[in-house]
Amino acid sequence: MQRIHPRPRLHSHDLELVSALGKAGSTARAASTLHLTQSAVSRALCQLEEKLGARLFERRARGLCPTPEGERLLQGAPTVLTALLELELEALSQAAPRRVRLVCECYTAYRWLPSTLAKLRRRLPTLEVELAVEHTSAPLAALLDGKIDIALLTTARTDERVQQRPLFADEIVFVLAGDHPLAARAELSRDDLRRFPLITSPTPAEERRWFLSSVFGRQKPKLTFLQFPLTEAVVDAARAGMGIAVLSEWIASGYLGGSDLVAKRLGPRGLSRPWRVAYRREYAEPAELLASALGGAPPRVFAASDALRR
Secondary structure, eight states, X not given: OOOOOOOOSOOHXXXXXXXXHHHHSSHHHHHHHHTSOHXXXXXHHHHHHHHHTSOOEEEETTEEEEOHHHHHHHHHHHHHHHHHHHHHHHHHTTSOOEEEEEEESSGGGGGTHHHHHHHHHHHOTTEEEEEOGGGTTOHHHHHHTTSOSEXXXXXXXXXXXXXXXXXXXXXXXXXXXXXXXXXXXXXXXXXXXXXXXXXXXXXXXXXHHHHHHHHHTTOOXXXXXXXXXXXXXXXXXXXXXXXXXXXXXXXXGGGOSSSSEEEEOBTTTOEEEEXXXXXXXXXXXXXXXXXXXXXXXXXXXXXXXXXXXX
């Protein structure tokens, strides 16, 4: 008689929810990462706890704290999700070749994306990914026009004609000269950003709107921006004391370590920028595989770098 294995009550989206809550420490911040409302995240957590018959997080004034049961899920979730992805890749390894055209809305992703894609290519030889960097400035338009198949987005608005799912988040940090008047601060405030020029590379309008809205809300402060076409020039301008460089943590990490530059967070929690993958419906399968592979790919620089804590 064939043995029937019991069906697990946990699903992959349950593990993704627990992982997001564990990293964020609150339903509000997890909601931003998962691209859901705070009420939807709270409801999903309650449903999961009811389904398992165990409390996974203690609700405290400072946020969520995992219980022993929640801690065990947090520790095991990455292994289970990785194993599930490996099983998918192995099952599809003999499928017919599939070519997808991919673009990232922000150039910072190109710092780590090629090596990640190379690893994915070794695991899934039939998936051919072509980087369409010429559509970086307008990824959604290219997606709707059929010029690309998958887009990694940060701020561009999506359209009902494409599908999307959350990926991860990076942190926007603020790089200063070691002798800058704000260099001794533990963190920066919105008022600090009003006082000094902000040094950036040329950014799309959507990204600038996201930054202003995330930092200042509905206020419309008078800010001074200095723009340079190359990251090296942005960093060097900050080193020269010309202002505050605004960079992704992935980019900033490569320029820190000495005494001439320091990086600061915006407030105690920092400025997090959520990423998501968008794709046309007929590319749902490779997009989901790619999203799963990319989920843990970007380096978590701020949490790991002593230079960024100064």
